[in-house]
Amino acid sequence: MQTGTVVYKNLINGRWVESTSGKVHPSINPADTRDIVGYVQMSVAGEVEAAVQSAKQAFASWRKLSGTARGEYLRKTADIMERRTAEIAETMTREMGKTLAEAIGETARGVAILRYYAGEGQRANGEVIPSADADALLFTSRVPLGVVGLINPWNFPVAIPIWKMAPALIYGNTVVMKAALETTVTAVKLVQCFLEAGIPAGVVNLVSGSGSLIGNILCEHPDVKAISFTGSNEVGKQIAMKALARGAKYQLEMGGKNPVIVTKHADLDMAAELTVSGSMKSSGQKCTATSRAIVVKDVYDEFRAKVIEKMKQIKTGNGLDNDTYMGPVASENQLKGVLAAIEKGVNEGATLVLGGKQLTEGEYAHGFYVEPTLFDDVDPSMYIAQEEIFGPVLALLKADSLEQALVIANDARYGLSASIFTNRLDEVMTYIHEMEAGMIRINGESSGVELQAPFGGMKESSSHSREQGRAAMEFFTAVKTVTIKA
Numbered sequence: 001m002q003t004g005t006v007v008y009k010n011l012i013n014g015r016w017v018e019s020t021s022g023k024v025h026p027s028i029n030p031a032d033t034r035d036i037v038g039y040v041q042m043s044v045a046g047e048v049e050a051a052v053q054s055a056k057q058a059f060a061s062w063r064k065l066s067g068t069a070r071g072e073y074l075r076k077t078a079d080i081m082e083r084r085t086a087e088i089a090e091t092m093t094r095e096m097g098k099t100l101a102e103a104i105g106e107t108a109r110g111v112a113i114l115r116y117y118a119g120e121g122q123r124a125n126g127e128v129i130p131s132a133d134a135d136a137l138l139f140t141s142r143v144p145l146g147v148v149g150l151i152n153p154w155n156f157p158v159a160i161p162i163w164k165m166a167p168a169l170i171y172g173n174t175v176v177m178k179a180a181l182e183t184t185v186t187a188v189k190l191v192q193c194f195l196e197a198g199i200p201a202g203v204v205n206l207v208s209g210s211g212s213l214i215g216n217i218l219c220e221h222p223d224v225k226a227i228s229f230t231g232s233n234e235v236g237k238q239i240a241m242k243a244l245a246r247g248a249k250y251q252l253e254m255g256g257k258n259p260v261i262v263t264k265h266a267d268l269d270m271a272a273e274l275t276v277s278g279s280m281k282s283s284g285q286k287c288t289a290t291s292r293a294i295v296v297k298d299v300y301d302e303f304r305a306k307v308i309e310k311m312k313q314i315k316t317g318n319g320l321d322n323d324t325y326m327g328p329v330a331s332e333n334q335l336k337g338v339l340a341a342i343e344k345g346v347n348e349g350a351t352l353v354l355g356g357k358q359l360t361e362g363e364y365a366h367g368f369y370v371e372p373t374l375f376d377d378v379d380p381s382m383y384i385a386q387e388e389i390f391g392p393v394l395a396l397l398k399a400d401s402l403e404q405a406l407v408i409a410n411d412a413r414y415g416l417s418a419s420i421f422t423n424r425l426d427e428v429m430t431y432i433h434e435m436e437a438g439m440i441r442i443n444g445e446s447s448g449v450e451l452q453a454p455f456g457g458m459k460e461s462s463s464h465s466r467e468q469g470r471a472a473m474e475f476f477t478a479v480k481t482v483t484i485k486a
């Protein structure tokens with residue numbers, strides 16, 4: 001181990017504990033692999049069991065608190081997290097590479113989500129329904145599920161864990177959290193904020209380690225009543241089958257192949273700007289990142305030229321540097337996957353217009369950097385038009401009309417987010433009706449959604465529940481329909 005580097009522990013029953021495995025994993029900075037952010041526990045089954053039993057024991061009292069009382073813990077956590085923004089954001093950038101500005105923004109988003117759900121503790125969680133019997137009282141009440149397992153990806157290591165934890169907790173559940181191995185130090189700092197806020201022992205637990213071991217045990221554990229998962233389709237489908245096999249509730253938020261449509265009525269400068277930012281920010285590692293630009297032929301060449309001009313201006317570098325627009329991809333696995341997808345695009349006959357290679361010289365010598373990459377002459381059936389690459393790779397596709405652009409946009413197994421650039425209301429209305437995606441925008445980036453709005457996708461992007469806002473109550477509670485006869 002690198003001397004002086006911190007070893008981070010699991011949080012179980014309100015205590016920081018090492019794994020009985022005696023093994024730790026180095027969290028490596030993708031911008032400079034010589035920088036080890038910290039060591040995290042490579043936990044084994046015993047730690048998951050201890051965490052689940054702690055959460056189960058804590059549930060009995062946590063559920064009896066009022067929503068207002070639970071909300072106070074979230075409010076205090078938000079205040080503490082806000083004070084620690086600089087530290088948490090820097091840790092996030094060092095662990096997964098996004099720019100410090102994005103990491104600060106994401107941490108602020110986590111603070112805002114906590115405050116939103118703190119307020120949820122004082123909002124209605126059921127309804128009175130007029131009974132046909134004048135002497136009866138008929139109403140619904142939402143009750144917590146119990147211990148919930150939260151399995152998180154590495155690309156939004158604050159916003160996504162918080163948008164799972166906050167609703168889970170405010171509605172009365174207790175949690176066992178699994179962060180991605182790549183961003184576990186950031187996760188430790190998150191749960192430190194809950195602990196510092198005084199949250200009772202066992203209400204929040206964090207167990208780090210291999211997803212296929214720790215995550216898998218959580219999915220199969222009989223005392224874990226629900227699993228909220230965000231990650232790849234490959235893993236999500238495994239989780240769904242395991243949860244279903246034992247009757248546990250589950251929600252999945254997974255991949256995307258998000259299109260923007262550019263019509264001849266678009267503001268092409270704005271369209272090019274937001275297409276490049278939507279596809280290249282975070283090195284394209286957002287589930288809602290733009291990966292396809294479907295452009296009506298009348299404006300195709302002009303739009304293409306504007307996109308090329310803007311992509312050439314992108315400064316790739318260490319996310320801690322203020323002038324960096326795009327950092328490294330998050331890991332060596334990511335690097336290999338993105339480069340392999342680019343090679344597939346070339347081999348299938350698409351035209352590589354910009355980028356396509358790993359950056360290895362000078363400041364890039366010790367990191368996982370991929371050039372901003374643009375493909376032209378992309379056929380809708382090609383791999384790079386169909387499959388999620390999760391990197392800084394944008395595919396340009398040409399359409400004869402808006403109608404054909406919508407056919408191309410919907411010709412995908414994913415349906416997470418989309419955007420259209422046009423100033424014509426008739427085109428907007430057609431797009432709203434025809435676009436098969438859970439989150440659609442007009443004249444905006446395909447990524448990002450306000451925290452009070454439902455977040456989720458259609459088709460294979462999701463298990464068709466929604467996260468965030470009041471939608472989260474649907475997953476993290478069960479409905480009781482009550483009839484009281486006088």
Ligand SMILES: NC(=O)c1ccc[n+]([C@@H]2O[C@H](COP(=O)([O-])OP(=O)(O)OC[C@H]3O[C@@H](n4cnc5c(N)ncnc54)[C@H](O)[C@@H]3O)[C@@H](O)[C@H]2O)c1
Nearest residue numbers: 152153154179180211212215216231232235253254255287
């Ligand atoms: N739709 C969304 O909201 C959304 C948001 C962010 C990321 N994503 C998707 O996530 C993917 C990238 O994230 P990732 O690489 O962390 O995904 P991943 O599926 O590899 O891992 C996600 C989480 O699952 C855990 N895991 C791995 N194998 C497991 C198993 N067998 N059982 C239980 N848990 C297991 C991992 O440790 C990690 O914590 C992309 O496909 C992206 O589209 C989707």
Ligand SMILES: O=C[C@H](O)CS(=O)(=O)O
Nearest residue numbers: 156286287288447448449
């Ligand atoms: O990957 C997760 C989503 O892209 C987060 S966002 O709401 O689109 O920013």
